[in-house]
Amino acid sequence: MKVFVVLVSALASVSAGILPQVVPVPPKNRISRPSIEGRVTNGQNAVENQFPYQVGLSFSGSEGSWWCGGSIIDNSWVLTAAHCTSGASTVTIYYGATVRTSPKFTHTVSSxxxxxxxxYLSLTLRNDISLIKTPSVTFSVAVNKISLPAIASSYSTYAGQTAVASGWGLTSDTSTSVARDLQFAHLTVITNSVCQATYGSLVVTSKVICVDGSNRTSICSGDSGGPLALDGTLIGVTSFGAEDGCEIGFPAGFTRVTSYLDWIKTNSGISA
Structure with a gap:
């Protein structure tokens, strides 16, 4: 389950610290390649109605079409990644799906x-966040919102805690299409300083949250924009991972939701 930023090759050759040692890429630009030992990522199949806040997002634009995830945060708003909306002209929102192609219903909206x-800066995935205004939906056991973090949580790093990522992204580095069944994985949040050792501080700012990928369980292409949840609260939006693969053990990065609570409220009226 992972996402990516294409950084110019010159950046990749510079020493660690500020600049990345491992290049992050946007899911629509990632090329599948053989995985270590051919192993699939260690996600699990979700059961019906387990993640009612999860939506699938099928984007179309001049560059083609691509799949992302998103989170319902209100009857009329979905939160996703800016690298998902960037360059798109329309999106079809899949609500209440466990099997990706069998949603309870869909809505198609324009940019x-x-x-x-x-x-938003695509080079470093800075401010990788977007809001999608949708027709109002009626909540049910299959379709419901996820809570935003309280403002009081803004100072929490979440380091050491176990969060849950979900999505229909690739289930291995050799996969060529997104998953049929909704997947989820339990991932341990790591400190930004540890994450910066891989991606540098230009990418891993205070507005990013990272998770450990050492057990080869991670996000992958197609999971972009999807949720990272902790105790029923949305703490991250899937943003980036290593260019070389989802199973190679590098950390994955998410937009830190607590850093954008004011932006969300200003643009949607929604507060925690």
């Missing part, structure tokens, strides 16, 4: 209905 962070 005029989303708000991409004005300071």
């Amino acid at each position: 005029s209905n989303w708000i991409q962070h004005a300071n």
Whole structure:
């Protein structure tokens, strides 16, 4: 389950610290390659209604089409990644699906209905967050919102805690299409300083949250924009992983939701 930033090759050759030692890439640009020992990632199949806040997002634009995830945060709003909305003209939102192609219902909206962070920077995935305004949906056991973190949580790093990522992304580095069944994985949050050793501080800022990938359980292409949840609260939006693969053991990065609570409230009116 993972996502990516294409950084110019010159950046990759610079020493660690500020600049990355491992290059992150956008899922729509990632090329599948053989995985270590051919192992699949260690996610699990979700059961019906386990993640009612999870939506699938099928984007279309001049560059083609691509699949992302998102989180319902209100009857009329979905939160996802800016690298998912970037370059797209329309999106079809899949609600209440466990089997990806069998949602309870769908809505298709145009780019005029989303708000991409004005300071999104694709080079380093800075401010990788977008809001999608949707037709109002009626909540049910299959379709429901996830809570945003309390403002009081803004100072929490979450390091050492176990969160849950979900999505229909690739289940291995050799996969060529997104998953049929919704997958989830328990992932341990690591400190930003540990994550910076891999991706550098230009990518891993205070507005990023990282998880450990050493057991080869991770996010992958197609999971972009999807949720990282802790105790029923949305703490991260799937943003990036290593260019070389989802199973190679490097950390994965998420946009830190607590850093964008004011932005979310200003643009949608939603507060924790």
